[in-house]
Amino acid sequence: MELQNYEKKREKIVKAFNELxxxxxxxxxxxxxxxxxxxxxxxxxxxxxxxRLKNAGxxxxxxxxxxxxxxLGYNAKETKKLLNKYNISVSGVCGMFxxxxxxxxxxxxxxxxxIDYLKREIEFTAEVGGEYLLVVPxxxxxxxxxxxxxxxxxxxxxxxVADLFIKYNVKAAIEPIRSAETSLIHTVADAKRYIKEVNxxxxxxxxxxxxxxxxxxxxxxxxxxxxxxxxxxLHIADSNRCALGSGSLDIDCIIMALYLxxxxxxxxxxxAEPLGxxxxxxxxxNGRPDKEKLDQLVNESVKYFRKREEILCG
Numbered sequence: 001m002e003l004q005n006y007e008k009k010r011e012k013i014v015k016a017f018n019e020l021x022x023x024x025x026x027x028x029x030x031x032x033x034x035x036x037x038x039x040x041x042x043x044x045x046x047x048x049x050x051x052r053l054k055n056a057g058x059x060x061x062x063x064x065x066x067x068x069x070x071x072l073g074y075n076a077k078e079t080k081k082l083l084n085k086y087n088i089s090v091s092g093v094c095g096m097f098x099x100x101x102x103x104x105x106x107x108x109x110x111x112x113x114x115i116d117y118l119k120r121e122i123e124f125t126a127e128v129g130g131e132y133l134l135v136v137p138x139x140x141x142x143x144x145x146x147x148x149x150x151x152x153x154x155x156x157x158x159x160x161v162a163d164l165f166i167k168y169n170v171k172a173a174i175e176p177i178r179s180a181e182t183s184l185i186h187t188v189a190d191a192k193r194y195i196k197e198v199n200x201x202x203x204x205x206x207x208x209x210x211x212x213x214x215x216x217x218x219x220x221x222x223x224x225x226x227x228x229x230x231x232x233x234l235h236i237a238d239s240n241r242c243a244l245g246s247g248s249l250d251i252d253c254i255i256m257a258l259y260l261x262x263x264x265x266x267x268x269x270x271x272a273e274p275l276g277x278x279x280x281x282x283x284x285x286n287g288r289p290d291k292e293k294l295d296q297l298v299n300e301s302v303k304y305f306r307k308r309e310e311i312l313c314g
Contacts, residue, residue: 006219009219009221010219010253013221013222013225013253013256013257013260014253014256016256016260017256017312020259020260021313027259027262028259028264030264030265031306031313032255032259032263032264032269032309033060033091033264033267033269034058034060034269034270034271034272034302034305034306035060035061035062035091035092035233035269035270035271036053036058036060036061036062036271036272036273036298036302037061037062037064037094037235037271037272038062038063038064039066039094039096039285040273040274040275040285041289041294042285042286042287042288043286043287043288043289044291044294046074047082047085047086048291049061050082050083050085050086050088051086052291052294052298053086053298054087054088056299056302057302058088058298058302059087059089060089060091061083061089061090061091062091062092062093062134062233062269062271063079063090063092063130064093064096064285065093065094065095065121065124065133065134066096067117067121067124068096068101068117070120073120074124074128076124076127076128079128080127080128080129083128089129090128090129090130090131091130091132091233091269092125092130092133092134092173092233092269093121093124093128093130093132093133093134095121095133095135095136096140097114097135097138097140098141099139099141099142100113101113101114101117101139102138102142103135103136103154104137104138104139104150104154104183104184105146105153106146106147106150106153111157114157115157115160115161118135118158118161118164119161119164121133122161122164122165122168122170123168125168126168126169126170131170131171131232131233131267131268131269132170132171132172132205132233133165133170133171133173134173134175134233135158135173135174135203136174136175136177136182136185137151137154137174137184137185137194138150138154138182138183138185139182139183140177140181140182142182142183143179143181143182143183144183145184146183150183151184151194151197154194155194155197155198158172158198158203159200162198162200162201162202162203164202165200165202165203166200166201166202171204171205171232172202172205173205173207173232174191174194174205174206174207175191175206175212175235176188176190176191176208176209176213176216177209177212178211178212178216179215180215181212186216187216187223188206188208188223188227189226191230192206195230204230205230205231205232206231206232207231207232207233207234207235208223208224208227208231208234208235209234209235209236210234210235210236210237210249210254211235211237211241211273211275214239214249220250220253220254220257221253221254221256221257222257224258224261225260229261231261231263231268232267232268232269233268233270234254234258234269234270234271235271235273236251236270236271236273236305237249237272237273238251241274241276242274242276242297243274243296243300243301244272244274244300244301244302244304244305245300246300251304251305251308252308252311252312255305255308255309255312255313256312259312259313270305272302272305274301
């Protein structure tokens with residue numbers, strides 16, 4: 001029976017991975033750096049989150065970019081003290097872009113808010129040793145475009161802080177988001193076009209997200225390979241946006257594609273972000289967490305990912 005189109009694409013990745021495994025088994029010695037995005041933990045104390053991750057064997061955290069004003073957000077000195085206490089490193093910071101903090105907005109003060117926000121988060125990311133800061137070119141939660149010049153405004157606005165990414169040695173990771181949630185940049189190809197237009201050494205990287213990729217890409221594995229060296233972080237959740245292993249996501253294919261990029265070496269990460277089903281996960285950001293459910297979610301996800309990784313590479 002002839003393979004379906006998606007199966008043909010998968011077979012190419014499987015073949016390339018098996019060839020790598022046979023010709024250079026040493027390339028599979030190291031394991032992918034597994035991180036967790038903590039903004040989904042809501043109002044939980046950072047120390048409680050770090051304890052959960054450490055107990056699950058996770059050594060990296062993607063911190064909520066919660067510096068919404070000069071008096072808000074994590075204190076860098078206190079954060080570093082906690083990170084050292086539990087021997088956890090920061091993979092990066094998850095930038096949050098609302099309609100009031102929007103690089104593409106047709107309201108100038110909202111673009112200024114995005115500039116000011118990025119200045120705070122770039123500095124914080126550098127202080128806590130993060131590798132990247134996630135940037136969304138247009139507000140999440142606003143799928144309808146203001147007009148047909150959003151792209152140009154977003155490019156012009158982020159250019160104003162591009163040199164700060166260079167100064168602080170922080171990677172700007174442009175994240176494609178599904179069209180149901182934002183009006184700009186939905187695919188890896190879109191992100192590459194945006195980066196090319198910005199034309200700055202400070203804006204050169206991509207943050208992928210498997211949940212959005214399911215909606216917008218022809219094939220997640222191919223999209224990962226297309227992102228190539230630009231991919232610095234990959235948000236991952238199963239097809240139902242829940243714990244890894246609970247849905248139909250082809251995690252094996254994703255892992256194989258990442259190893260083909262030599263993703264396991266260097267400072268690049270897979271960051272779990274299982275936000276749960278539904279159209280708007282963002283209220284959880286300011287909600288009271290269910291610690292028992294979060295413990296289960298974290299443990300199930302990391303165990304399943306590591307199990308599949310060992311089956312493929314061990």
